[in-house]
Amino acid sequence: NFMLTQPHSVSESPGKTVTISCTRSSGSIASNYVQWYQQRPGSAPTTVIYEDNQRPSGVPDRFSGSIDSSSNSASLTISGLKTEDEADYYCQSYDSSNYVFGTGTKVTVL
Amino acid sequence: QVTLRESGPALVKPTQTLTLTCTFSGFSLSTSGMCVSWIRQPPGKALEWLALIDWDDDKYYSTSLKTRLTISKDTSKNQVVLTMTNMDPVDTATYYCARIQGGYGDPFDYWGQGTLVTVSS
Numbered sequence: 235n236f237m238l239t240q241p242h243s244v245s246e247s248p249g250k251t252v253t254i255s256c257t258r259s260s261g262s263i264a265s266n267y268v269q270w271y272q273q274r275p276g277s278a279p280t281t282v283i284y285e286d287n288q289r290p291s292g293v294p295d296r297f298s299g300s301i302d303s304s305s306n307s308a309s310l311t312i313s314g315l316k317t318e319d320e321a322d323y324y325c326q327s328y329d330s331s332n333y334v335f336g337t338g339t340k341v342t343v344l
Numbered sequence: 345q346v347t348l349r350e351s352g353p354a355l356v357k358p359t360q361t362l363t364l365t366c367t368f369s370g371f372s373l374s375t376s377g378m379c380v381s382w383i384r385q386p387p388g389k390a391l392e393w394l395a396l397i398d399w400d401d402d403k404y405y406s407t408s409l410k411t412r413l414t415i416s417k418d419t420s421k422n423q424v425v426l427t428m429t430n431m432d433p434v435d436t437a438t439y440y441c442a443r444i445q446g447g448y449g450d451p452f453d454y455w456g457q458g459t460l461v462t463v464s465s
């Protein structure tokens with residue numbers, strides 16, 4: 235199995251931009267789609283990005299996703315940060331037999 | 345409207361077997377592409393994928409837990425059942441079920457609210 239490693243936490247002021255990385259330990263990040271989930275305290279996760287860079291309907295375009303084969307990582311960028319974006323964020327991918335979640339990143343809006 | 349709801353015991357003793365039921369509505373697990381998966385989250389920790397069953401009754405299990413897990417479905421009742429044997433305090437977690445619409449590999453698009461299971465004697 236591979237692992238997905240994320241920074242433990244990031245913080246930024248309202249209106250600014252944050253980027254969360256998700257590094258795959260083995261195998262190519264481009265070989266399987268990456269999803270990103272937002273989880274607010276006490277709630278189930280919800281999808282903010284699927285298939286590397288697609289936004290579900292209802293997710294604002296302040297959220298964007300990308301992958302970088304050179305660093306074997308995916309990234310979630312939140313621009314125009316709002317207090318409502320304060321949450322935990324998890325990347326997720328899979329291989330032929332397992333789904334894998336990232337280690338999670340707590341986003342704090344100062 | 346798609347909904348999923350987890351049910352099961354809130355407290356189990358070490359070495360016991362946990363049985364959780366996911367009851368869903370708004371879709372059929374006999375429809376091509378539909379899957380239901382189980383994910384857990386220990387308090388204050390990350391999400392961990394456990395198992396998945398698809399419309400064709402194919403089953404996938406976490407490599408690290410597969411010897412302890414069994415997933416099954418009852419299409420007529422719109423239910424998916426997960427059993428986990430030999431429970432340990434480290435298995436204390438909120439257990440979620442979630443839907444996948446496009447077959448194995450697609451994202452989770454709807455989640456249940458989760459059910460907290462505590463393992464303690």
